[in-house]
Amino acid sequence: MTNINEKRKEWEEKCLKPWLQKAGQREEKFETLSGIEVKTVYDPEDIEHIDYIRDIGYPGEFPYTRGVYPNMYRGRLWTMRQFSGFGTAEDTNRRWKMLLEEGETGLSTAFDFPTLMGVDSDDPLADGEVGKVGVAVDTLKDFEILFDGIPLDQVSTSFTINPPAGIILAMYVAIAEKQGVPKEKIRGTIQNDMLKEFHAQNTLVLPPEPSLKIIVDIFEWGIEHVPKFNLISISGYHIREAGSTAVQELAFTIADGMAYVEAAMERGIDIDRLAPQLSFFFNSHNDFFEEIAKFRAARRMWAKIMRDEYGAKNPRSWWLKFHTQTAGCSLTAQQPLNNVVRTTIQAMAAVLGGTQSLHTNSFDEAWALPSEEAVRVALRTQQIIAYESGIPNVVDPLAGSYYVEWLTDKMEKLAWKYIEDIRKMGDGSMLRGVLRGIENGFFVREISDAAARYQREIEEGKRIVVGVNKFTIEEELKIPILKVDPEVQRRQIERLRKVKAERDNEAVKVALDWLRSAAENDENVMPPIMEAVKCYASIGEIMGVLKEVYGTYKKPIII
């Protein structure tokens, strides 16, 4: 029997080489979207060092490369969760009900910028921004309208919110109480990931250290009170959108996850109690196999980290569960219908990578928030993959592909290299390393450089974007565009004033004073936040107290 190595050399000499001399090749060398060079073909020699049982294994078992559940989508499909929100709570409630009627299986809240930044709708800084990129929320009153007719014991809700994450969680708990649903039963996710805000997304209010302190407060409170709720969504999505490579997205997200676990352990939180309430959030970009490899590598890395580095005992703690959103930054304003195709490829990668929930972008999002028609197509894309393609019927069907296994391993190795560099920056601590990397601009610089590299490739025509720098046409935009009612701001301010006039202002003052004293005395801020929310204190008032105590953060300028 000829061995593979010899056979390959023979093939290269006798088959490939003459072919190349005759027919040539489109490029000198080929790379993934992240710049990993890939060969013409992969064979068993490329994965010889990979041990099936040790490195790949079976789904539902360590190291979970093939998925966290033994039968994956044969049991239950991923949650189809469209990030959605605009205008007032009434507008968003209506859109949510439409999506649920159309077959969506989980909710995901988009807030407007004032809410995301923790300022009220009547703040001068909010002028022009109220209800624009998401729903405006000032007080519990808005949440009551937002969740009107939506039973919290049946649906799970994700909240993309960071500096005010604890306030939003408290509002959700308060709504559950009003609906008679025990808080122990509510399911959902708060993003609550400030580290990636400092790296990439820039929803910045408090400095890094107090931001982390509050996140750990939420962990501590959350494992006691809302045991089924994901207390954080450790996010690579925004890192990628800001321009990083897939490897950087993977590495920085895992590094942030390690920093959160170390911060929690420093507080004395039992890792096996916290771990099941951690979740992750990744981007799915255009390079199909690279994305699949990234998801598989992430699961394997996290399992090893939790078991071997941090000593988590419960296998449940070794799972990396994640949400995926297709890549917003890959959408083009030109020839918008092409985005349906991009999103389909990206969504397939997410499903083949074993995601737990998925948001598919709408084709009009390089122009505006999605119209009803566009969001319906986005949801249908998931439903077609789920019900027509056959993809979900076999677990991790790409395992064993020489290329996919090689690439999974390659991405893991490249990510580990970053993680070791970060650990070195922190003198052995990932928590200190990540904080140091924020302070010295490491993450921002890495991401900016990658973004510039990507743009340069497009400018030079080395990277083709269909409809943008090749296959362009003269076109007039013919798609319907969602318009947010310009009256939203006025109506929202009116509602806030009314709430402030009608609530028990003495109770608000007592709750806010309690919050101030908790913050000053390094106590957990969640109990007073819960109290303040129930008295209809506004997000701006609550964040205002935290800003007074902890100060605010201005990001250094690095281009």
Place this chain on the structure above:
Amino acid sequence: MEKKIRVLVAKVGLDGHDRGAKVLARFLRDSGFEVIYTGLHRTPQEVAMAAVDEDVDVVGISLHSGAHLALVPKVVNYIREYGGNPDEMLILVGGVIPTDDIVELKKMGVDEVFIPGTPISEIVEFIKKKLPEKRKKK
């Protein structure tokens, strides 16, 4: 030596999406412009003040927040209020901007709006061509 064209790249409002602004700042600098980047979360007043203080030829405002119709005219008005002359400058906007709003923005004194995916070389060409044209018209 010919004076370099001075460009202010600005982020206005609460929007934190700075990939476009930063990539643009980098490429304009590499194309021979003098570039000042405001950093994040600036008010219209702060952007206008920077434009006047730095005596720039071009103001490029990046927004992905949908707040362009509210914030961009404020920047233009404050530039005038602080003693600058927007008619002597190019006022450019970039970001996620619906077509109807592009028409509105142009009525408000914006010279051009660049949507996502615009090649930066196109922006460079636009500035080099339109800045002298606009000033000649005056």
